[in-house]
Amino acid sequence: MTHSPLRPPTMADVARLAGVSHQTVSRVLGDHPNVRDETRARVQRAIEEMGYRRNSSARALATRRTRTLGVVASNTTLYGPASTLFALEEAARAEGYLVSTVSVRKLTVETLSEALDHLSDGGVEGVIAIAPQRSAVEALAELRRPFPVVAVGTGSASTVPSANVDQYLGARLATGHLLAAGHRTVWHLAGPEDWQEAADRVAGWRDTLEEAGVEPPMPLRGDWSPLSGYRAGQELAGWVGRGLTAVFVANDQMALGVLRALREAGVRTPQDVAVVGYDDIPESEFFAPPLTTVRQDFSAVGQRSIALLLDLIEGRTPSGPTRIAIEPQLVVRASTYPYASPPGTAPPG
Amino acid sequence: MTHSPLRPPTMADVARLAGVSHQTVSRVLGDHPNVRDETRARVQRAIEEMGYRRNSSARALATRRTRTLGVVASNTTLYGPASTLFALEEAARAEGYLVSTVSVRKLTVETLSEALDHLSDGGVEGVIAIAPQRSAVEALAELRRPFPVVAVGTGSASTVPSANVDQYLGARLATGHLLAAGHRTVWHLAGPEDWQEAADRVAGWRDTLEEAGVEPPMPLRGDWSPLSGYRAGQELAGWVGRGLTAVFVANDQMALGVLRALREAGVRTPQDVAVVGYDDIPESEFFAPPLTTVRQDFSAVGQRSIALLLDLIEGRTPSGPTRIAIEPQLVVRASTYPYASPPGTAPPG
DNA sequence: GAGGTCATTGTGAGCGCTAACAATTCCTGC
DNA sequence: GCAGGAATTGTTAGCGCTCACAATGACCTC
Numbered sequence: 108m109t110h111s112p113l114r115p116p117t118m119a120d121v122a123r124l125a126g127v128s129h130q131t132v133s134r135v136l137g138d139h140p141n142v143r144d145e146t147r148a149r150v151q152r153a154i155e156e157m158g159y160r161r162n163s164s165a166r167a168l169a170t171r172r173t174r175t176l177g178v179v180a181s182n183t184t185l186y187g188p189a190s191t192l193f194a195l196e197e198a199a200r201a202e203g204y205l206v207s208t209v210s211v212r213k214l215t216v217e218t219l220s221e222a223l224d225h226l227s228d229g230g231v232e233g234v235i236a237i238a239p240q241r242s243a244v245e246a247l248a249e250l251r252r253p254f255p256v257v258a259v260g261t262g263s264a265s266t267v268p269s270a271n272v273d274q275y276l277g278a279r280l281a282t283g284h285l286l287a288a289g290h291r292t293v294w295h296l297a298g299p300e301d302w303q304e305a306a307d308r309v310a311g312w313r314d315t316l317e318e319a320g321v322e323p324p325m326p327l328r329g330d331w332s333p334l335s336g337y338r339a340g341q342e343l344a345g346w347v348g349r350g351l352t353a354v355f356v357a358n359d360q361m362a363l364g365v366l367r368a369l370r371e372a373g374v375r376t377p378q379d380v381a382v383v384g385y386d387d388i389p390e391s392e393f394f395a396p397p398l399t400t401v402r403q404d405f406s407a408v409g410q411r412s413i414a415l416l417l418d419l420i421e422g423r424t425p426s427g428p429t430r431i432a433i434e435p436q437l438v439v440r441a442s443t444y445p446y447a448s449p450p451g452t453a454p455p456g
Numbered sequence: 457m458t459h460s461p462l463r464p465p466t467m468a469d470v471a472r473l474a475g476v477s478h479q480t481v482s483r484v485l486g487d488h489p490n491v492r493d494e495t496r497a498r499v500q501r502a503i504e505e506m507g508y509r510r511n512s513s514a515r516a517l518a519t520r521r522t523r524t525l526g527v528v529a530s531n532t533t534l535y536g537p538a539s540t541l542f543a544l545e546e547a548a549r550a551e552g553y554l555v556s557t558v559s560v561r562k563l564t565v566e567t568l569s570e571a572l573d574h575l576s577d578g579g580v581e582g583v584i585a586i587a588p589q590r591s592a593v594e595a596l597a598e599l600r601r602p603f604p605v606v607a608v609g610t611g612s613a614s615t616v617p618s619a620n621v622d623q624y625l626g627a628r629l630a631t632g633h634l635l636a637a638g639h640r641t642v643w644h645l646a647g648p649e650d651w652q653e654a655a656d657r658v659a660g661w662r663d664t665l666e667e668a669g670v671e672p673p674m675p676l677r678g679d680w681s682p683l684s685g686y687r688a689g690q691e692l693a694g695w696v697g698r699g700l701t702a703v704f705v706a707n708d709q710m711a712l713g714v715l716r717a718l719r720e721a722g723v724r725t726p727q728d729v730a731v732v733g734y735d736d737i738p739e740s741e742f743f744a745p746p747l748t749t750v751r752q753d754f755s756a757v758g759q760r761s762i763a764l765l766l767d768l769i770e771g772r773t774p775s776g777p778t779r780i781a782i783e784p785q786l787v788v789r790a791s792t793y794p795y796a797s798p799p800g801t802a803p804p805g
Numbered sequence: 806g807a808g809g810t811c812a813t814t815g816t817g818a819g820c821g822c823t824a825a826c827a828a829t830t831c832c833t834g835c
Numbered sequence: 836g837c838a839g840g841a842a843t844t845g846t847t848a849g850c851g852c853t854c855a856c857a858a859t860g861a862c863c864t865c
Binding site: 146 | 841843844850851852
Binding site: 479 | 811813814821822
């Protein structure tokens with residue numbers, strides 16, 4: 108049944124076998140209505156027989172459409188970016204697009220620019236940039252590029268079209284939860300200075316405290332890693348007994364480090380110090396103790412940003428706003444409330 | 457300086473502006489040696505001025521090379537697949553290839569086949585399949601496909617070219633470590649039945665015990681999730697005092713669940729029960745207690761598999777074996793040895 | 806200064822497809 | 836049995852690039 112051609116069969120080969128013109132083959136493949144059933148069947152049989160597949164390059168050249176989207180991401184082994192990436196690809200594929208990814212170790216103006224060049228050379232029709240660093244977002248607005256770009260993870264400060272979880276709101280939920288539980292004040296271990304999401308979380312935390320008439324303590328800084336959380340946790344442990352009873356940590360991994368440091372310092376969680384994280388990574392339910400945290404709907408971010416990008420590509424007026432905000436959700440566990448439910452009974456992450 | 461053409465400029469446009477033929481422009485772009493310096497400079501200026509970029513589709517059509525690789529992956533939010541994906545993309549980009557990814561929720565014959573079709577329609581020259589389930593690997597060998605495929609994460613049972621961490625060896629390291637520490641026997645919480653890597657780890661564990669003259673206990677089964685580890689851990693806790701002093705868990709996430717279950721049952725780690733995990737995810741150093749585990753060099757897997765795939769694509773005789781095995785490494789922490797080093801002092805993950 | 810060589814540049818023909826238009830066939834109704 | 840129109844099919848010209856080869860010219864040798 109299969110030939111063993113040195114070259115894969117072309118449309119002309121199929122046409123010859125079916126006894127029609129190549130254009131008729133193209134019509135069959137394109138589901139054009141005006142093809143006689145008998146002809147269509149004959150063509151389809153020929154296609155089957157030769158194992159024919161359209162050459163995507165030729166098609167792209169003739170239509171000027173590659174049906175490929177690009178994604179630039181960094182830190183893709185972290186839960187957040189990895190989840191976003193997954194959601195993006197799934198959403199794009201549902202629309203018939205292929206996704207090409209460039210993952211960089213560190214997002215800078217140079218790496219971002221190189222990544223866009225690489226994707227551009229690959230013929231992408233548009234790009235999603237998962238660009239949480241402020242510097243990168245700004246660079247994005249400047250760079251000359253022949254296709255639309257949608258930013259993701261840029262927090263509130265985006266000059267380009269974007270889709271984001273509302274980090275400010277997430278921080279308010281976390282901080283408000285701790286205040287409502289009776290804590291007089293809430294400390295904060297923040298993410299890196301340059302990350303807009305970190306800044307948004309700081310702002311949400313600060314505003315919530317100030318609205319409650321509390322002077323916010325100086326926030327600590329980490330780099331998202333458990334190790335930086337551990338170091339900050341050692342420092343925080345020194346403040347226990349001097350007004351520190353609750354900490355809002357800007358992500359779950361750092362919270363894990365904080366928990367370990369507190370434990371090693373003989374500080375009990377949540378009895379002595381309550382801890383809230385951010386992200387709801389799959390592990391956080393099993394930390395010691397299980398972690399109260401803020402869940403982000405990465406899947407929604409992926410779908411909304413792809414929809415927005417496609418609107419931009421196809422030249423449609425976007426069906427919604429070009430700066431999309433998605434609501435996060437608080438997940439309460441034992442790190443703030445000792446009688447929280449056992450594993451497997453809470454809604455799934 | 458920039459035109460604002462409805463169409464992006466073509467090679468012919470650049471040629472006209474530079475006063476040369478399109479072929480000379482092509483030569484400049486292709487770094488062909490036989491171009492006069494003066495001409496080259498003039499062409500380059502024209503390219504610059506027009507912001508010209510080669511059309512990748514036209515290029516691909518003429519050269520029959522898309523310089524695009526495909527990757528099929530599942531469970532990409534897990535540390536292992538995400539790390540592999542990252543390494544693959546980085547290695548491919550270093551060779552000038554673009555990577556298109558398809559991430560599926562569940563790897564079955566159908567989803568794998570659809571994924572390959574989608575990538576094929578995207579014109580990929582070869583595919584890396586991260587296919588840890590046995591059924592998927594077998595399907596891979598059957599499917600008709602017009603490009604080479606390299607499997608990754610298939611453990612020892614691969615009929616197609618592959619690159620893998622030696623899971624059998626990793627399990628031997630873990631089990632041997634526990635025996636050497638004086639444990640009489642080692643229990644095992646295995647991964648899902650259908651995963652070859654899980655089977656390889658079971659085999660390594662079993663063989664090590666048998667060589668030491670110990671009858672292996674019945675292994676438990678989990679699904680890689682912390683929750684399944686937690687449930688297994690509850691069961692394991694019931695065997696403490698009846699010969700259970702050491703557990704080898706097939707991944708770190710399940711180990712996290714086991715640790716929680718043991719803790720809740722009043723079982724101390726490592727004094728009552730020692731625990732070893734697998735993967736060395738970034739969090740495991742901060743578990744309670746920090747987890748002894750087996751580290752896999754995903755970066756090496758990525759590089760080796762890309763090198764192999766490119767050999768296959770270019771029709772070269774592969775420079776090495778077509779079934780590549782990479783050595784894992786044991787990382788000892790407090791879950792097996794209570795005086796292990798504090799965070800930040802061990803070699804980085 | 807004829808002939809040869811090399812470096813440099815240009816020309817023409819595809820690559821495999823789709824879009825636009827032209828040609829043919831098949832029905833209608835009268 | 837034939838005009839008129841719709842349905843169906845074919846023809847031609849690109850899309851923008853690279854490859855193979857032809858043409859040009861500079862330079863050298865004897």
